[in-house]
Amino acid sequence: MKHIEANNVNAYYGENHVLKDISLTMKANTVTAFIGPSGCGKSTFLRCLNRMNDYIDSFRKEGDIFIEGKDIYDKKVRVEELRQKVGMVFQKPNPFPKTIFENVAYGLKIQGIKSKSVLEEAVEKSLKQAALWNEVKDSLHKSALSLSGGQQQRVCIARALAVEPSTLLMDEPASALDPISTAKIEDLIAELKENYTIVIVTHNMQQAARVSDKTAFFYMGNLIEYDKTKELFTNPKHERTENYITGRFG
């Protein structure tokens, strides 16, 4: 089943044409990796999927994006509702300067959920999913800023999971982390795939190869190649892709 479908998406920051006619589809319960050199538009495309670029004045987009069959840029769509369905984890861990509990409960609270037992249950469930529960279960009311970088990033993942989105967008979620935390997050992605559709931007080829089902290679705003990960890494169809994944880039 098609979960995400993009048709001829073009994006601009002012005059700068940064996404050129991107079309691709992603299936539900799969992990898709976006790879490509810096500045090629990976984050821009990712942020189109939950309309995070709406706040950038110079930003303009053409083309359509459907998630679960709905045109997410339709005038009738409430962007707040969209983002509850399409969660996001950022490159740098960005927990709120609140307690761990408050961080994870934030998404539910802003939806108006007040019941303590509901919140507690959701916080526990999300922290377990994010493989952090055992480390923080006795310090839920400590500031999230007191945690290590890797733990903070897992708080952010738990925070995103707590509202039970269908899709999780991850923009280089492990780039600021040490190898052990990175491995934890990669394991996590493999587990989360059962319930979520995941899109992950990464600069780490091995990571893309390890965690994703399909990989999209972007180059200067173009989608050069999009294929099963195994296929793309072992048998790239384009020279540029081959050069990039083998590190022969120029």
Next chain:
Amino acid sequence: MKNTGEKIIEGALAFSGLITILTTLGIIWVLVSESFSFFQVVSVTDFLTDTEWTPLFTQKHYGILPLLTGTFLTTAIAILTAMPIGIAIAVYLSEYAPKNFRKSLKPALEVLAAVPTVVYGFFALTVVTPFLQNIIPDLGSFNALSAGLVMGIMIIPMISSLSEDALHALPKSLREASYGMGATRFQTAFKVAVPAASSGIIVSIILAVARAIGETMIVAIAAGQQPILTLDPRDAVETITAYIVQVSLGDVPHGSLAYKTIFAAGITLFIFTFVLNNISFWIKKKYQEKYD
């Protein structure tokens, strides 16, 4: 080896620093020594508990309380006015306003702080009070309410400007986290940004309180000069600063006890503002480097 030119410059800079410190020490010395001789005549207990302040009358009382309540009343009215408006402006500027608008509105607001306070005083006395008397018939022609309100308007830019700085200094990633969770602008502003910037906002309010406590002209002109123990904003009151002006401008002989009351009142004022400044300094230091 430093050359001579550099040494001279260094010396001159150190000297200017020294002048400031010496002046401050001088002021403290005068305040302390004069109030010391005041407190040899009037006991500290009387000073703090007597409910009348009449050093210039035949029936003399030296209770600072009426001046304190006067100061408290006008300051409270000012802060209650300035705080909601100042924070609302700060939130609007940092979370809602387009960039260019923010750039022009902020300096425009700061002009409010550049109006001479004597102008505010007459504005309170001749415009605000008559206007309020239409709504509140038994409002005196000198009253704490208009003085406090106008003082509040004067300190709005202090709160809005410093609070806006604090909000603006928050990392963009914090707001993105909130928007990414499906929060509205309003939720992001009040559930994430304001709490995250709270130390800066609190500092701005404390500094505004200190400013209001020390403000002289507006209260001297519009609040009256009657040291009455009251918390009714419709009444005339006298603040510590207004009293000091009153005595300084009057013909009280130097060295008399009446003359020394201004130092006793002055040191009380000094202690308040000193403590407030220290609290704000402490908060700033404690919470400053939360976001590297």
